[in-house]
Amino acid sequence: MTVQIRDETAIVVDSIVKEFVLRHSRSLKEVLVWLLRGRKKELSNRFKALDNVSLHVAQGETVALLGLNGSGKSTLLKLISGVLQPDGGSVQTRGRVAGLIEVGAGFHHDLSGRDNVFLNGAILGMTEVEIKEKFDSIVEFAEIHEFIDTEVKFYSSGMYLRLAFSIAVHTDPEIFLIDEILAVGDEPFQRKCIAKIKELAARGKTLFVVSHDLDLVATVCERGVLLEHGEITMDGPVAEAVAELRRRSAGDDEAS
Numbered sequence: 075m076t077v078q079i080r081d082e083t084a085i086v087v088d089s090i091v092k093e094f095v096l097r098h099s100r101s102l103k104e105v106l107v108w109l110l111r112g113r114k115k116e117l118s119n120r121f122k123a124l125d126n127v128s129l130h131v132a133q134g135e136t137v138a139l140l141g142l143n144g145s146g147k148s149t150l151l152k153l154i155s156g157v158l159q160p161d162g163g164s165v166q167t168r169g170r171v172a173g174l175i176e177v178g179a180g181f182h183h184d185l186s187g188r189d190n191v192f193l194n195g196a197i198l199g200m201t202e203v204e205i206k207e208k209f210d211s212i213v214e215f216a217e218i219h220e221f222i223d224t225e226v227k228f229y230s231s232g233m234y235l236r237l238a239f240s241i242a243v244h245t246d247p248e249i250f251l252i253d254e255i256l257a258v259g260d261e262p263f264q265r266k267c268i269a270k271i272k273e274l275a276a277r278g279k280t281l282f283v284v285s286h287d288l289d290l291v292a293t294v295c296e297r298g299v300l301l302e303h304g305e306i307t308m309d310g311p312v313a314e315a316v317a318e319l320r321r322r323s324a325g326d327d328e329a330s
């Protein structure tokens with residue numbers, strides 16, 4: 075059953091499953107036995123990175139997606155942004171979605187920063203006229219004036235982030251997805267990004283943030299969703315979700 079998206083809803087994730095294949099190197103003998111037995115079992119193992127995850131996010135909500143390494147956070151963000159397709163269930167979003175998921179993913183390395191503003195802006199749904207209008211503001215926010223005509227393959231990771239972040243916020247998205255990327259920016263730029271993210275939240279935009287910086291997400295987000303081994307184990311006020319994750323992390327340390 076697919077949940078109908080309502081006016082005040084920004085994101086509906088309905089019972090999604092995402093599987094990946096775990097590859098093992100097999101000996102020739104194992105492959106021969108497998109062929110002779112009529113290929114009965116799968117030669118590679120599949121595992122569920124997300125297992126029956128459902129989530130309902132209202133417009134204007136600020137959600138932190140929390141969890142230990144490998145719990146499925148980035149996979150969920152990629153499914154919401156449409157970069158990945160689920161193996162089961164469905165994802166629906168309302169309004170323009172801008173995802174800062176892999177820095178510079180939409181950039182073409184042999185093109186200049188200027189050309190990439192037009193390319194990336196178009197990928198994110200802006201018209202050419204819109205991009206032209208916002209071009210100066212994009213470059214100004216990114217603070218990379220002198221490098222705007224340099225090919226982006228010569229950019230540092232911080233410069234990539236600056237340009238990617240600036241383009242994304244200028245698309246004026248309804249839903250903004252951010253994955254652990256602010257880490258590559260220097261402190262002044264991080265502060266600027268956080269101020270911008272808070273401004274978007276204050277304007278009623280929907281935010282979905284993945285970060286291991288728990289203090290940071292606690293200041294930006296109100297709601298915390300905790301993922302463990304591909305399942306949601308907690309969904310509530312961010313302070314409670316952060317406290318729970320810290321408790322679990324401390325438990326893991328004691329156990330090891």
Ligand SMILES: Nc1ncnc2c1ncn2[C@@H]1O[C@H](COP(=O)(O)OP(=O)(O)OP(=O)(O)O)[C@@H](O)[C@H]1O
Nearest residue numbers: 094095096123141142143144145146147148149150
């Ligand atoms: N393309 C892929 N192919 C195979 N396995 C994958 C792929 N992408 C993710 N995985 C696996 O899915 C699981 C969840 O990964 P994911 O990146 O979503 O975790 P995460 O919670 O974002 O982790 P981290 O905190 O380390 O960034 C991991 O076991 C990862 O190895």
